[in-house]
Amino acid sequence: MAGQLNPNLLLAVPLAPLAGAAIAGLFGTSFFGNLVGRKTSHTAAILGVLIAFVISVNTLLQVVDGASFNGLIYNWMTVAGLKLEVGFLIDSLTATMMCVVTFVSLMVHIYTIGYMQDDEGYNRFFSYISLFTFSMLMLVMSNNFLQLFFGWEAVGLVSYLLIGFWYTRPTAIVANMKAFLVNRVGDFGFILGIGLLLAYAGSMNYSEVFAQKAALAQLTLPGTNWMLITVACICLFIGAMGKSAQFPLHVWLPDSMEGPTPISALIHAATMVTAGIFMVARMSPLFELSDTALSFVLVIGAITALFMGFMGIIQNDIKRVVAYSTLSQLGYMTVALGASAYSVAVFHLMTHAFFKALLFLAAGSVIIGMHHDQDIRNMGGLRKYMPITWITSLIGSLALIGTPFFSGFYSKDSIIEAVAATHLPGSGFASFAVLAGVFVTAFYSFRMYFLVFHGEERFGQAHGHEAAHDVHAAHAEHDEHASDVHDEEEQHGLAPGEKPHESPFVVWFPLVMLAIPSVLIGFVTIGPMLFGDFFKGVILVGENHHAMHVLAEEFHGAGAMAVHALSSAPFWLALAGVVSSYYCYMVNRKVPAWFHKNFHALYTLLDNKYYMDKFNEVVFAGGARLLGGGLWNVADKSMIDNFIVNGSARVVGSLSRLVRLIQTGYIYHYAFVMILGVLGFLIYFMPFPFAQ
Numbered sequence: 001m002a003g004q005l006n007p008n009l010l011l012a013v014p015l016a017p018l019a020g021a022a023i024a025g026l027f028g029t030s031f032f033g034n035l036v037g038r039k040t041s042h043t044a045a046i047l048g049v050l051i052a053f054v055i056s057v058n059t060l061l062q063v064v065d066g067a068s069f070n071g072l073i074y075n076w077m078t079v080a081g082l083k084l085e086v087g088f089l090i091d092s093l094t095a096t097m098m099c100v101v102t103f104v105s106l107m108v109h110i111y112t113i114g115y116m117q118d119d120e121g122y123n124r125f126f127s128y129i130s131l132f133t134f135s136m137l138m139l140v141m142s143n144n145f146l147q148l149f150f151g152w153e154a155v156g157l158v159s160y161l162l163i164g165f166w167y168t169r170p171t172a173i174v175a176n177m178k179a180f181l182v183n184r185v186g187d188f189g190f191i192l193g194i195g196l197l198l199a200y201a202g203s204m205n206y207s208e209v210f211a212q213k214a215a216l217a218q219l220t221l222p223g224t225n226w227m228l229i230t231v232a233c234i235c236l237f238i239g240a241m242g243k244s245a246q247f248p249l250h251v252w253l254p255d256s257m258e259g260p261t262p263i264s265a266l267i268h269a270a271t272m273v274t275a276g277i278f279m280v281a282r283m284s285p286l287f288e289l290s291d292t293a294l295s296f297v298l299v300i301g302a303i304t305a306l307f308m309g310f311m312g313i314i315q316n317d318i319k320r321v322v323a324y325s326t327l328s329q330l331g332y333m334t335v336a337l338g339a340s341a342y343s344v345a346v347f348h349l350m351t352h353a354f355f356k357a358l359l360f361l362a363a364g365s366v367i368i369g370m371h372h373d374q375d376i377r378n379m380g381g382l383r384k385y386m387p388i389t390w391i392t393s394l395i396g397s398l399a400l401i402g403t404p405f406f407s408g409f410y411s412k413d414s415i416i417e418a419v420a421a422t423h424l425p426g427s428g429f430a431s432f433a434v435l436a437g438v439f440v441t442a443f444y445s446f447r448m449y450f451l452v453f454h455g456e457e458r459f460g461q462a463h464g465h466e467a468a469h470d471v472h473a474a475h476a477e478h479d480e481h482a483s484d485v486h487d488e489e490e491q492h493g494l495a496p497g498e499k500p501h502e503s504p505f506v507v508w509f510p511l512v513m514l515a516i517p518s519v520l521i522g523f524v525t526i527g528p529m530l531f532g533d534f535f536k537g538v539i540l541v542g543e544n545h546h547a548m549h550v551l552a553e554e555f556h557g558a559g560a561m562a563v564h565a566l567s568s569a570p571f572w573l574a575l576a577g578v579v580s581s582y583y584c585y586m587v588n589r590k591v592p593a594w595f596h597k598n599f600h601a602l603y604t605l606l607d608n609k610y611y612m613d614k615f616n617e618v619v620f621a622g623g624a625r626l627l628g629g630g631l632w633n634v635a636d637k638s639m640i641d642n643f644i645v646n647g648s649a650r651v652v653g654s655l656s657r658l659v660r661l662i663q664t665g666y667i668y669h670y671a672f673v674m675i676l677g678v679l680g681f682l683i684y685f686m687p688f689p690f691a692q
Contacts, residue, residue, distance in 0.1 A: 005062060005069040010088050013052045013059075013098060014137040017105075017130045020048025025127025041123040045130045046109045052137065053102035060095040064534075070143055070207065082204070089143030089206060091538045093346065096529075097140040097278055100350050104270035104357045105133040107510035111361050112262045114506035115368065119260075125165060129266060132158045136271040140278055145194045145204040148279070152190065152243065155272045156183045162263040163256045172258040179252035186242015186249050193235030196221075197286075200228060210285045217289045233286055233293035237300075240276025244330050247304045251612050253327055257319045261364030264319060268326040269357035274349050277333045281342040281539060288340065288542040295424045298338025302430035305331025305437045307610070312444035314606050317374050318363045321448045325400060326356060328437060332415050335430050340545035341418035343535045348411035350529075351522050355399035355408055358514035362393040365507050366452060369500035370459060373493035376448055381457040385500045390453050392511040397449050399518045401442040401574045404562035407522030412438075413561070414530060414551060416570055421550035438570045442577025450585045460494040523558045531555055 026032050028041035036044075074086040088094075108129060116122050135158055139151025156179075164176030194204070200219060201209045209216075219228040240246065245253040256267055267273060280287060280297065287293055308327035315321045329352050336345035367374055369386050383390040399408035416438075419431045494500065502508065528534045531552050541548055555561060565571050584591045596603050608614065662673070 003067050005059060005067050005090055007069060007071060007073060007088065009055055010069060010090060011073060013055050014134050014141065016048040016051040018134040020045035021127045021130035021134060024123050024130065028123030038122050041126050042113055045126040048130055049102060049106045049109050049133055053106050056098035056102045059090060060099050063090065063092050063095040084146055085144065086147055087143040088141045090141065092534050093281060093538045094140055096346065096350060098137065100353045101133065101136050101140065101270045104353050105266060107357065107513055108262045108266045111507055111510040114504045115262055115364055116260060121165065128158060128162050129263060132162065132266060132271055139275055143206055149194060152275060155275060159267060159272055163259040165259050175255040175258035178255055182249055182252040183242045186239045189235045190239020193232045193239065196228065196232040196235065213285050213289060227290060229286060230290040230292045233290050234296055236283060237280060237293065237297055240280055241300065244273050244276030245327055246300050246330065246334055247307065248612060250304060250308060250327055251616065254320055254323045257323055261319065261360060261367060265357045265360035268323065268360060269353045273326065273330055277337065277345055277349050280337045281346050284342045285540045288540060291424055294338050294340060295426050298335055298424055298430050299426040301331045301334025301338055302433035305335060306433040309437050309440040311606050311609060314603060316377055318366060318376050318448065318452065319374060321444060322359050322363055325441065325445065328441060332412060332434060335419055335434055336415045339418045339422040339547045340541050341547045342539045343530050344411065344414045344418050347529050348415060351407040351411045354514050354521060355396045355518040358392060358396040358511060358518055359400065361511055362389050362396060365389040365503040365511065368503050368507065371494050376451040378458050378493060379452045380455045382500055383453040386502045388502055388508040388511065392515045393449065393453065395515045395518055397445045400445050402438060402570060404565045404571060405523065407518050409562065409565065410522035410526045410558065413565055413570055417551055418547040421547040435569060435573065438573040439577040442574040443581045446578045446581040447585055450582060455586055459500065460496050460498050526558050
């Protein structure tokens with residue numbers, strides 16, 4: 001039934017996970033003396049997210065029937081007419097995000113019971129992931145920039161805590177600080193964009209800003225001939241580049257693997273990295289006013305989609321392969337935004353959330369079975385030992401590469417078609433990048449799949465080759481439990497003769513639940529989400545951008561789309577990627593060795609992540625150290641310490657030495673000085689006769 005949604009019920013969506021976080025984080029830790037145990041902590045956290053999920057699904061059903069809400073929840077303050085408030089905007093876009101976030105978070109919460117069972121920080125971890133869910137819900141439900149920014153920064157803060165969850169490890173501390181600092185770079189642009197819109201629109205409410213879009217489109221940035229709306233949109237997108245890990249602000253995301261696997265799934269699938277995609281889709285009325293901003297978005301997304309995929313080919317850490325696939329898929333979403341196919345970007349965000357969470361949690365299941373060895377070169381043949389993990393991983397991989405009838409196919413193929421239909425500057429490169437990315441994605445995804453689940457069993461052996469040991473030491477130790485953290489000599493991996501085993505029910509149950517939408521959700525929802533009225537009045541597309549019109553003309557049903565794709569270029573590129581990986585890693589292992597030997601420079605470039613970390617270290621960190629060293633030497637050391645502090649001390653010392661010369665201690669010296677003083681006063685104050 002159409003109408004107004006209940007604001008009190010909506011308020012329970014973010015507050016229920018917050019309550020669970022408070023119970024687990026305050027009463028379940030030493031903060032209040034460990035008043036509750038593990039069972040109470042995880043029950044409170046899971047119950048909070050479950051309540052949020054149930055209300056979110058009910059909200060989505062009401063939104064489909066025409067209900068909505070856009071209103072004030074709490075008025076914080078009003079300053080000179082500017083309203084600073086907490087408010088909710090609930091429409092089809094928000095309701096979709098609410099369901100995705102809460103469902104994936106619920107599966108991660110359940111999975112965590114099994115994965116973190118031996119960790120001393122069990123209750124603290126549940127508190128963090130519930131707080132993460134609360135932060136993301138506040139972000140997607142906001143109706144104003146102030147609340148958006150609160151949620152934006154809150155997910156950044158909690159991600160810092162989660163990436164550095166095992167804070168006794170130097171690598172975890174470096175990784176969470178790196179994520180925090182890189183996101184501050186993006187957030188600087190984000191707050192500039194918000195500031196520009198506030199300065200010229202006079203409001204932080206979405207509806208009020210969007211109502212003035214025609215006037216904003218006519219303004220230029222003072223002192224320049226740049227269009228104000230272009231500058232504001234690019235600044236907002238720079239914020240999205242940080243949160244959604246777009247080149248060159250992508251460098252933090254692979255290192256976020258330092259956190260436990262459940263949080264890798266939550267960060268990469270449903271929270272944080274999708275915040276930037278959601279924000280640009282929400283701001284579609286503004287981005288549609290600037291082709292320059294859209295072209296910028298398109299090119300950045302294309303670079304990320306293709307070049308981050310290349311790095312997945314050489315990774316040997318199972319979690320990092322999946323992490324680089326996240327970077328590439330985020331690039332696909334960004335390309336769709338640049339092509340004005342906002343609904344397609346949100347559609348891919350949704351489908352990707354399910355199969356990417358599935359792949360991460362399946363990787364965690366493999367890590368458990370392998371006793372925390374993450375090097376895929378030490379695996380092989382796990383299919384017969386871990387059948388549920390195997391079949392769900394296969395489903396996730398098929399969805400990721402865009403296999404017809406799987407959910408990833410419908411969203412990924414729509415992105416490729418939308419980019420081909422756009423004519424913005426950079427669209428030619430973007431079209432090539434997303435097509436080439438299909439082959440690359442299929443190759444590295446099934447390279448991992450074949451090395452992990454098929455072929456010879458390489459586990460339960462002494463790690464003879466040093467390369468594997470190096471990778472194992474650098475990457476594969478990230479996910480041992482806290483009981484392992486303090487024992488640096490602990491050997492990870494299966495002992496000789498030991499066999500892997502399927503994970504417990506609480507671990508594989510979320511895999512099955514995520515596998516279902518990974519197969520079905522695209523087929524069921526593509527019609528209403530892309531070509532129906534689901535996003536009508538929520539996502540706005542300008543009349544001069546025709547990508548969605550072209551897609552609508554070519555769409556004749558989900559089944560027909562999948563059948564037609566069997567003769568399309570993306571399908572054959574994906575098939576070629578699978579066949580190539582099978583030949584290279586299952587039939588003729590000499591081929592990768594030949595490529596490594598003859599293209600060593602390219603391999604080195606990829607292994608060093610395009611030297612982006614080195615560039616940042618030399619240019620930005622080195623520049624900061626140089627500037628800081630100069631300021632310290634000139635301003636702090638020379639001016640403040642030497643001139644002001646030490647200089648004043650030296651002046652006082654010199655004066656003291658002079659005064660000390662007349663402080664002899666002899667009475668007749670002091671009497672003589674007193675007489676001279678009196679004589680001086682007489683001479684100065686008494687008039688002389690000749691002065692008349």
